Amino acid sequence: MATVEEPRAAARPFIRPDGKEKVTGVGRYTADMTLTGQLHAKFRYTDHPHARITRIDASKARALPGVFAVLTHEDVPDVKYGGMVQDRRLFAKEKARFEGDIIAGVAATTPEIAAAAAALVEVEYELLPVITDYETSPSSATLVHDAWETDSGDESMGRDGNRLGFSTIVKGDADGAMATADVIVRGRYVADCSHGVPIEPHAVIAQWTGDRVTVWTSTQVPFAARGGVARTLGIPESHVRVIVPLLGGGFGAKCDFHFEGHVAALAKAARRPVKLVFSRHEEFVAIDHRREGITIEIETGAMADGTLVARRGRLAIDGGAYCGEGGFFAQMAAMHAAGPYKITNVNIESSLNYSNNQPSSSIRAPTAPQVCWAVEQHMDELARKLGIDPVELRRRTLIHEGAAGPTGQVFDRLGILETLEKATELIGYGQELPEDEAIGVACGWWPSFGVPSGAYVKLNADGSGVIVTGAQESGTGAVMGLPILAAKVLGMKPEDFAIVYQDTDAGPWDMGSSGSQTTFNNGRAVIAAAGEVREQLLDMAEKELEAARGDLELADGVVRVKGSHDRSIAIAELTGSGAALLGKGSGEAPEPSVGADMSACVGDLGVGAFLAPQLITQAARVRVDRDTGVVRVVDFAAAHDSGTILNPIGANGQVYGGVVMGIGQALSEGTQIGADGRQKNPHLLDYKLVTVADTPRIQIAWVEYAAVDGGPEGSKGIGEPPSVPTSGAVANAITKVIGNQVKQLPMTPERVWNTIQEGSK
Amino acid sequence: MSRTYLAATSVTEAVSALAGGARAIAGGTDLVVGARHGKAPIPQSLVAIHEIDELRGITGSGGGVRLGALASHEEIVDHPVIREHLTALADASAIVGSHATRHVGTIGGNIMNASPAMESGGPLMCLGATITLQSTSGTRTVAVDELFTGPGRTVAESGELLVSVDVPAQPAGTGSCYCRLEYRRQMEIAIVGATAVVTVVDGTVTAARVAITALAPTIRRVPEAEAALVGTDGGRVAADAAAALAASASAPISDVRGSADYRRAMAAVMTRRAIEAAVARATGQSVSIPASPALHGAV
Structure with missing residues (x-):
């Protein structure tokens, strides 16, 4: 098992094969x-x-x-x-x-x-009447779907009129425990909707x-x-x-x-x-994909030592006009309202509501960045009230091996505490800073998704290979990294493989580029398919080398006898014989090793336990211009437990991109909707993406604990988590500078400025 | 209806096309982008002026410059006379759009597009610039201060082409600055902007010009703020007083970019910062170009 204590040999960076055509303009879209x-x-x-x-x-x-x-x-x-x-x-x-x-x-x-x-x-x-207020839409006399009862759908959603979905996370007796708490904090946070903007x-x-x-x-x-x-x-x-x-x-928008x-x-x-x-x-x-607006009301009771005894929450999520593929959002948001913390008693209600706004569907870690932004500000506020440093409060309350999550799921070894230490170390937490600067820290999580996936691997007569996959490359590089896995199994170089992909007539069924699942699931399929080819090569080599199968290994493009490398035969020689070398693979989808107890919950849509949870701590150093409310992120650290890292260059790329996207969601993006139900800033001049000039240094650390319920070599997903705690980290830094929380997302200059003005009254 | 496109090689050729109803195009950063946004269709008849050599270049004389209509923002930022003596203009051109916009966009197009949020307008106005307009019936000069009549509107006739911009030398002891509220560092449009040009002699402001950007239907000077500065030491108290007058003179709107209240408050902040930086430059202190990110405390 690879761990931080026992570092394994660093994976060799593999340059993605589709990069050159994309950056030189040769690529065709x-x-x-x-x-x-x-x-x-x-x-x-x-x-x-x-x-x-x-x-x-x-x-x-x-x-x-x-x-x-x-x-x-x-x-x-x-x-x-x-x-x-x-x-x-x-x-x-x-x-x-x-x-x-x-x-x-x-x-x-x-x-x-x-x-x-x-x-x-x-x-x-x-x-x-146009229903833009999604929070009150369930009590509106106007129905978005008059005949909603005749629409077929998942019975677990708990649909009722303008309520598209309803889920709860209930553990123990939150009401009773709240009454015993030494300190209680409450907050209400409103996150505007936003877009993926490919x-x-x-x-x-x-x-x-x-x-x-x-x-x-x-x-x-x-x-x-x-x-x-x-x-x-x-x-x-x-x-x-x-x-x-x-x-x-795509970022989910496609x-x-x-x-x-x-x-x-x-x-x-x-x-x-x-x-x-x-x-x-x-x-x-016109697309039916935007990041949903969410209103988050949250209350936490803690003992003087920081022990979290109770959390209550009430979330309203803007589902928009149609369900799209966002049906699971109520339960997912509730899981983030609990967060990766040890909380003894939990009662969170989460409602996904129809409105006449654009439909909401998955944008990079749907519901998580917004809810995490609220919860992590709430945790900092709790720390202030308790008189405990916010990092120390997290150190005492984050989940770890053997701890139980909000639905009673007992976790295997995981590294969120290590991410907390790494991120704070990288950012220099505790250092002296100018009076207009501060460092904020936030933690978050996101599940891996185990779903079926398939691939073929075949070898050509010249000894090169082809991976035929149903997986989709959205730019993350996940499909581009598959040759690393096949090459390892077959003792070849990743560069030896071509990839046939993105054609439903060629590749086996796949969920696509969503849910951070490509490496996690298709990676297992490719390894299984390459494994079949490996067996075929060994069958042939056994005869050629007159050696026992157990004595053979595949390395450096040859099959050879272990310990006596002169007895070998090149893979190209075996493939040149005309034999069909073809493997297929799917790979069993893992289950969470210890499941959840959902008996007290309603609206279980399958995310009440997190398979191979990906864990994150991020730290942002910001500078606030108090005169204008303009916030600049001047330094950033991201520490992730995504299990074993198979391709560091690809994994780092996901963090860079995710953090930049997260900074945009934190500070400058956000779609404004008029009372008439129309977007007010549907263009790039006034929907302000972060530019490269706004991007700070981003330092990355990986905590590599191989996940027992993970993908290849104990890997987890990585595509979505990097955006999850970014807004929360930025928010906590802003609050440290200006003294009050900005309770609307994005935290635009005007909102920051208004918060400063209100604080000075 | 057929489209016509003429790539003129001389001003004479261009203005006769304009007389026939054509619209001029150089960088196309407003016309083409506007058409794509559905603002206004690409005109049926276009006369391209980007190949007219006589419209190119920047020539310096003394401490002033003549800008050809085709001078790009990047050329303006790079010009030593502008950086040294007409610094507010360099501040402005340095933050227009993106790197690409600054290389393609021309000063002529920027001025004649007459956006109330344009960066270069305030500096040109406060530096006392004049433009030369040419048509088939001759040429005339117009002060930038008297050019704008409303959003997208100027006193120029449809047959007139801006051929050059003259920015006069400033008196000794003059410093200038353009400062803009920026939500991000590139691809930004002014939500609030302010220009200050001050002359400081022996520690006293002897002349001042102040203009506000994106705070009224046109970029406009604020004579009250200018008057408040003259005779002072140009320090914080004086700058704050002038800035408050600039805020009072503003007529901001509430829209997707910000509320009127916020804009008015920012009018004071930007004006004060522009004044302070202009005074600093007038007295030999260094403020980097562009001033805006530096004044926002950015890296």
């Missing part, structure tokens, strides 16, 4: 493709975020020269789709429920003609051959896209092939099936290939 005879698609969006649709007339649009197809709900099968609740159609039928609801799709010879035709679709509405906007091209369709699309989840096309168009999955050209980022169905339907009706490319505005308002 979906929008770069052009098919012969291709038409261009545009959508007609609703004119009102919440309205009954009383009439749609597309005849004028259809009559416009250059228009090949105009589709509304009447022109496609009457099928609803969605993740845990099937509540949406391709084209709005009886109602429009948010600003980006699609009424009609147009395919025409040019984008301009398509846009003109879309505007010619006549739609009449009966306006309905630099490549969504693009889809569909082309039919007979009754089969090929869809090139910028998706993180090609198999979900394939399933969605088949479901909404009523055709077999085998008639749908989804190919993903290079993907220009998870789930969506526009592939519209474009495939348009291409079928037009009898031509059809291409859709989103504008930046559409990328903000």
Whole structure:
């Protein structure tokens, strides 16, 4: 077992094979493709975020020269789709429920003609009250989905009118224990919604051959896209092939099936290939993926020594107009409201509510950064009240091996305490700082997801190899790192392998680039597939070398007898014999080693126990301009327990990117929604991403405890966690400088300035 | 309707195209980006002026400069006379958009786009710059101070082309600064900006010009603030008094970038900082270019 005490040989950095084409501009993305005879698609969006649709007339649009197809709900099968609740159609039928609801799709010879035709679709509405306040929507007389009871969905969600989901985490007697606490703190925090903002906007091209369709699309989840096309168009999955050209980022925003169905339907009706490319505005308002707004009320009771005896919480999450794939958010948010702490008694209620806002779905660690931001400020406040240093309070209360989590899950060895020490050491916690600077620390967690995944490995006659995988590369480098695993099994070099990926006709089913799961699950599949090839090579070498199988090893591109390296045969020689060297693998998905007791909880959607939890401490040093409220992060440290690190260059890249994204979410991003339900800043001028000039030094430390319920070699996930505690660390540093908490996220200059003004009254 | 595009090689050719209804384009950082945002479509008839040699370059004379309409922000930032004597303009050009914007965007386009949030307007106004407009019927000069009439609007006629900008030499003992509220370090637009140009003789401010940016329908001078500075030592008390007058003179809006109250408060902060930095430069102290990140305490 690899541990920090017994460091293993550092993994060799492997430069990802797709890097050069991407940075030199040679790489081709979906929008770069052009098919012969291709038409261009545009959508007609609703004119009102919440309205009954009383009439749609597309005849004028259809009559416009250059228009090949105009589709509304009447022109496609009457099928609803969605993740845990099937509540949406391709084209709005009886109602429009948010600003980006699609009424009609147009395919025409040019984008301009398509846009003109879309505007010619006549739609009449009966306006309905727009529900933007997701916190009170369950008590609203207006329903977002009038016939919600007829929508099929997961029975565990606890749906009720505008309440899309409801989950609790209950352990012991929080009310009783709260009364015994020496110190109680309470807080209310409101996180605005935000966006993933991939630099490549969504693009889809569909082309039919007979009754089969090929869809090139910028998706993180090609198999979900394939399933969605088949479901909404009523055709077999085998008639749908989804190919993903290079993907220009996703951050969750390209998870789930969506526009592939519209474009495939348009291409079928037009009898031509059809291409859709989103504008930046559409990328903000029309996608069904944004980071959800959350209101967090939290209360903790502690004994004088810091022992956490009780936590109560009440969370309201903005689910938006449709479920999308965000159905599990209520339970996930509740787990983060408890956090990676030893708390004896817990009672957290979490409600995921419909509204007329954009649908919420997974953006990099959904619900976690917002809830963690609230909880970690709350923990610092508790520390102040107790008169204990906030790092020391965490040292006393964080989970460790043998401790029980909020649902009673008893943890194996894990390294969050070590991440706390590493992060504080790297940032220089406790050092003297100028009066406008401070260091804040925050901890967080995120589960690994064990799901099925598959891969093939085959060797070519020249001794090189090919990995055929269903996994999707969203830019994280996870798929690009798979050759490391195959090479280790086969005694070859990672550079010896090519990768066939992002084609549903080639690779086995995979969940896609979501849930930090690619290395965790597909890594196991690749190792298993390479293992089959290894056995085939050993079969051949046994005969060639006339040696016992147990005496053979694969290394340096040869099969050789252990201890007498002159008795060897090159893998290239074995493959040159013409034998089929082909392996397949799936790899069993692990279970959490000690499960949770969910008997007192409702709304269990499968995340009440965290498989191979990824644990994080981050520390931010910030400078606050008290005159303006402008906050600069000037130094940053991130320490992670993601289990064994297989590819340091890739793992570090995820932390750099995640922290930068986290700083943006902390300080400058955030979508503002008007009372009319429309986004007020759906463009990059006023949705302020962090630029490279704003990026501080980021120091990284890895605590490498091999996870017993982990992926290859005891690895865990890494893609999502780096954004989880970032906002909390920044917030705690701001509070140290200005003396009060900023209880709205993002902590914009004006909000920081307002907090300073209120504090000085 | 057909589109026309003419790449003019002389001002004469360009202004005759303008007389025929064409719009001028150089860097395209406002026109093209605006069209993509749906602000206004790309005009049907364009005359490109980026190949007109007579519009290029920056020439210095004494402590002043003549900027060709095609001078890029990067050229402005790099020019030694501007850095030394007309520093506020260097402050401004150094923080326009991104590195790419600064290399492509021209001073002519920046001025004639007449955004109330443009960076270079306040410095040019306070430094007493004039522009030369040329049309088929001749040339005229207009003070930048009298150029802007509203958001995106100027006193220029549609057939007129900005050919050059003259920024006069400043009196001895003059320092200047443009300072902007920035939420981030690149790709930023002014939410509040302020310019100060002060002349300090023997420890006393003898002349002062102050302008506010993004706080009114046009960039505008604040004579009350200027008057409050003259005769003082230009220290903190004087700067605060002038800054308060600048805040009072502002007419900010509430929008997605900030509330009116916050903007008004920031008007005072930015003005005070611009004044303090201008006084520091006037008295031989060094304030790095651009001043904004330095004044925000950034690294």
